[in-house]
Amino acid sequence: MLFGQDIRVAKLPANQPKAQPHAWGERLKLMLMLGPALAVILFLFIGGLGLALLQSLGYLPFIGRTDLSVEAYRTILSREEFYRSLLLSLWISLASTGLATGLAVGSALVLRQHFRGRRWVMFIFQLNIPIPHLVGAVGILFLFSQSGFLARLAYLAHLIDAPGDFPALVFDRYAIGIILEYLWKSTCFMGVIVLAVMQSVGEDYEQAAQTLGANRWQRLRYVLLPLIMPGILSASILVFAFTFGAFEVPLLLGQRYPSALPVLAYRYYTDVDLNFRPEAMAVSVIISAFVTLLIFVYVRVSRGISRR
Amino acid sequence: MTQVDLQRLTKIYPGGENPAVHHLSLTIPDGRVTALLGPSGCGKTTALKMVAGLIKPSAGDILFDGISVLGVPTEKREAVMAFQNHLLFPHMSVSENIGFGLKMRGVDRTAVRQRVADMLALVRLPGLEARRPYQLSGGQQQRVALARALIVEPKVLLLDEPLSNLDAHLRSEMRELILDVQQRFNLTTIFVTHDQEEAVVLADQIALLFEGQLQQYGPPQAFYDRPLSERVARFFGGVNFIPGHKRGEDIQTPLGLFQCPSAPLLDGAVLLTIRPENIQLDSHASGANGAYGRIKSSVYMGTHARFKILAEGNSPQPPVAIEVVTGAAGVNQFAVGQRVRLHLPSEKIWLVPAER
Incomplete structure (x- = not known):
C-alpha cells in the first residue's frame, strides 16, 4: 500500500489537563507579591470608578444629598449637547485612529525594509513617543492656528491677504487640530507596535505567497494584513480608548460648542454649582462604559482571529 | 517540462566575507528530480531561493529553457x-490555502473549488477542506503545502528540506508521494536536503555543495562508486582511505601493490578508497589486490556485520585501519583477534587525489 488508507487525521486540540491547585504557602506568596499592585488598582481605579458611579447616582453627602437616583443620566441623555459631544468625540477618535492606523501600517512597511540610514529614520520616527500630548497641542497651536507659523508664512508668501484668512484648523468644527495632534502622537506609537508585529511574523509567508503568484498588493491584502491584524487591532483599540477619553487636547484645541465628551464632563465638574457634579460623573461613567464595551468587543474579535 | 541552467551563479550577502554560493553551474534536466545536497550553511537554500527569484544573485545567470529569468x-x-x-x-x-495560487490568478471560484478537490484527492487528504492548518499533523501540513504548490502547475517545483520536519514513517510516505506526483506531472523538481540518504532515494541527479561550491554533480550511484574527492566520499559514508602512489595501473600502498585499471588516470600521490561492503573477507585465501589483517572489533547489526580490521603489509609501516561489512552470518564466521585475508576487487577500487 502506498499511502491511501493509512492517513492519520490529526485530532482537534484536546482539553489540557487541569493545573494542580497551588499549595497554601504558594498562594500566600503570590498574593503578597501581587498585593501592592492590586492595592493601587483597587484603590485608585476601581475605587475612583465606584466613587464616580455613586456621585453620578446623586450621592453627594458633602451637600446633604444621599438619595440614589438616575436623574443625572436622565438629564444628560435628554440634552442635545450631550449627543453633539458624543458624535464629536466619536468623530475625533475614529478619524484619528483610522488615519493613524493607515499611516502606521504604511510606515512600518517602509521601516521593515533594509536601507541605508534606517537606524536614524527609526530614531526620528520614535522621537515624539515620550513627548507629552500637551506639548504636542501647543505645537499644533503654534503651527496651525490663524495666528500661527503657517498662517504667517502663507501671508509672507502672498498666498493669503491676512493671517486671519488662513483656513481654521484649530478651534474648528471638524476638530482638525485635535486630529492632527493625535495623528502626530499616535502614528509613531502604533507604528512601533505594528513594526514589532511585522518583524515577528517575518517575510516567509509573503515569500511563499510570492512564489505562488501573489503580487505586492495581493501579498499585503491576503497574507500580511490578516497575519498582523491582532497587533493592529490592539494598537488601534488603545489609541481609540485614549482619544475617546482624553480631555486636555480637545480642551486646548477644540471649539467651545459642541465640545468633546471629556471636556463636557470637565466643564460640568468645574462648575461653581455643585448640583452639576452628578451630571459630570454620569458623563464620565458613560465614557468609561463605552470604552469598556469597546475593549470587550476587541477581546472577542481578537480571540476569534487568533482561534483562526 | 523545463530545463533549468545555472550559470556561474554567485551570491555574496552584504557584509559577508565569503560567497554563500560561488560560481555554481548546473544543467538541471527537464522532468527530473535534482537534489541540492550539503551540510547546513553550504548555500543550498540560497541557491534554491535564487532560482525562485526570492534572492537576487550577485553574479551569474539562471535560464529556464535557455531564456534568462533574472528579469522575471x-x-x-x-x-x-x-x-x-x-x-x-x-x-x-x-482549501483556501490550496486554492491560493489560483485565486491570485483570478480563476473563478467554481473552478478553484473543483481543482482543490482534485488536489486533495491527489495528496490523499479528502474531507479536510475546512480544517485550519493548526488542526493538521506535520505530515498533513506537508501534503497541503505540496498540493498548494502543484495546483498552479509550475514550470519548476522547488522543495526546501521537504522531509526534515517529519518523523520516520511519515518521511517514507511523503517520499513516495513526492515521487508519485513528480512522475505523474513530469515536473522539473529541485529539492534541498542535508540528508544524503534522502537525496539518493529521491533524486535522479545530485549536486553536492560545500561552502557554496559545487563538489560533484551526477547520478546518486556516482557518489558511492566514483567520488571526486575524499571529502565527497566521506560525506557519502566512505571510511576506507589508504594512502598510496600511483604509477600507470599500479598503486603502491603500505599494504602492498594494488591494481585498478578502472580508476581515473591520476599519477602521483593518491588515496585508494573502497566501500566496506565491497571488501571480501576470508580466513585463508591469498592472491592479488589483497592484504592480511587482524580483526580488532565486530558489531552485529541485524542484517549485516561490521568489522574493524588492522591491515598490515610487508613493509615496516604502521597498520592501516580498514572497515569491512559482511552478511549477518559473518559475525559467527570471524572472531575478534583472528587473522584474516582482505580482498579488494580491482573493479571496486577507486582513487581520489590525496588532499594536503
Missing part, C-alpha cells in the same frame, strides 16, 4: 517553492 519577478517566474516549515497561511482553511 518571482510571482511571474512559475517556480513554486514549498518551504521546510510548510508555511501554510494560518488564517486560511486547507
Whole structure:
C-alpha cells in the first residue's frame, strides 16, 4: 500500500489537563507579591470608578444629598449637547485612529525594509513617543492656528491677504487640530507596535505567497494584513480608548460648542454649582462604559482571529 | 517540462566575507528530480531561493529553457517553492490555502473549488477542506503545502528540506508521494536536503555543495562508486582511505601493490578508497589486490556485520585501519583477534587525489 488508507487525521486540540491547585504557602506568596499592585488598582481605579458611579447616582453627602437616583443620566441623555459631544468625540477618535492606523501600517512597511540610514529614520520616527500630548497641542497651536507659523508664512508668501484668512484648523468644527495632534502622537506609537508585529511574523509567508503568484498588493491584502491584524487591532483599540477619553487636547484645541465628551464632563465638574457634579460623573461613567464595551468587543474579535 | 541552467551563479550577502554560493553551474534536466545536497550553511537554500527569484544573485545567470529569468519577478517566474516549515497561511482553511495560487490568478471560484478537490484527492487528504492548518499533523501540513504548490502547475517545483520536519514513517510516505506526483506531472523538481540518504532515494541527479561550491554533480550511484574527492566520499559514508602512489595501473600502498585499471588516470600521490561492503573477507585465501589483517572489533547489526580490521603489509609501516561489512552470518564466521585475508576487487577500487 502506498499511502491511501493509512492517513492519520490529526485530532482537534484536546482539553489540557487541569493545573494542580497551588499549595497554601504558594498562594500566600503570590498574593503578597501581587498585593501592592492590586492595592493601587483597587484603590485608585476601581475605587475612583465606584466613587464616580455613586456621585453620578446623586450621592453627594458633602451637600446633604444621599438619595440614589438616575436623574443625572436622565438629564444628560435628554440634552442635545450631550449627543453633539458624543458624535464629536466619536468623530475625533475614529478619524484619528483610522488615519493613524493607515499611516502606521504604511510606515512600518517602509521601516521593515533594509536601507541605508534606517537606524536614524527609526530614531526620528520614535522621537515624539515620550513627548507629552500637551506639548504636542501647543505645537499644533503654534503651527496651525490663524495666528500661527503657517498662517504667517502663507501671508509672507502672498498666498493669503491676512493671517486671519488662513483656513481654521484649530478651534474648528471638524476638530482638525485635535486630529492632527493625535495623528502626530499616535502614528509613531502604533507604528512601533505594528513594526514589532511585522518583524515577528517575518517575510516567509509573503515569500511563499510570492512564489505562488501573489503580487505586492495581493501579498499585503491576503497574507500580511490578516497575519498582523491582532497587533493592529490592539494598537488601534488603545489609541481609540485614549482619544475617546482624553480631555486636555480637545480642551486646548477644540471649539467651545459642541465640545468633546471629556471636556463636557470637565466643564460640568468645574462648575461653581455643585448640583452639576452628578451630571459630570454620569458623563464620565458613560465614557468609561463605552470604552469598556469597546475593549470587550476587541477581546472577542481578537480571540476569534487568533482561534483562526 | 523545463530545463533549468545555472550559470556561474554567485551570491555574496552584504557584509559577508565569503560567497554563500560561488560560481555554481548546473544543467538541471527537464522532468527530473535534482537534489541540492550539503551540510547546513553550504548555500543550498540560497541557491534554491535564487532560482525562485526570492534572492537576487550577485553574479551569474539562471535560464529556464535557455531564456534568462533574472528579469522575471518571482510571482511571474512559475517556480513554486514549498518551504521546510510548510508555511501554510494560518488564517486560511486547507482549501483556501490550496486554492491560493489560483485565486491570485483570478480563476473563478467554481473552478478553484473543483481543482482543490482534485488536489486533495491527489495528496490523499479528502474531507479536510475546512480544517485550519493548526488542526493538521506535520505530515498533513506537508501534503497541503505540496498540493498548494502543484495546483498552479509550475514550470519548476522547488522543495526546501521537504522531509526534515517529519518523523520516520511519515518521511517514507511523503517520499513516495513526492515521487508519485513528480512522475505523474513530469515536473522539473529541485529539492534541498542535508540528508544524503534522502537525496539518493529521491533524486535522479545530485549536486553536492560545500561552502557554496559545487563538489560533484551526477547520478546518486556516482557518489558511492566514483567520488571526486575524499571529502565527497566521506560525506557519502566512505571510511576506507589508504594512502598510496600511483604509477600507470599500479598503486603502491603500505599494504602492498594494488591494481585498478578502472580508476581515473591520476599519477602521483593518491588515496585508494573502497566501500566496506565491497571488501571480501576470508580466513585463508591469498592472491592479488589483497592484504592480511587482524580483526580488532565486530558489531552485529541485524542484517549485516561490521568489522574493524588492522591491515598490515610487508613493509615496516604502521597498520592501516580498514572497515569491512559482511552478511549477518559473518559475525559467527570471524572472531575478534583472528587473522584474516582482505580482498579488494580491482573493479571496486577507486582513487581520489590525496588532499594536503
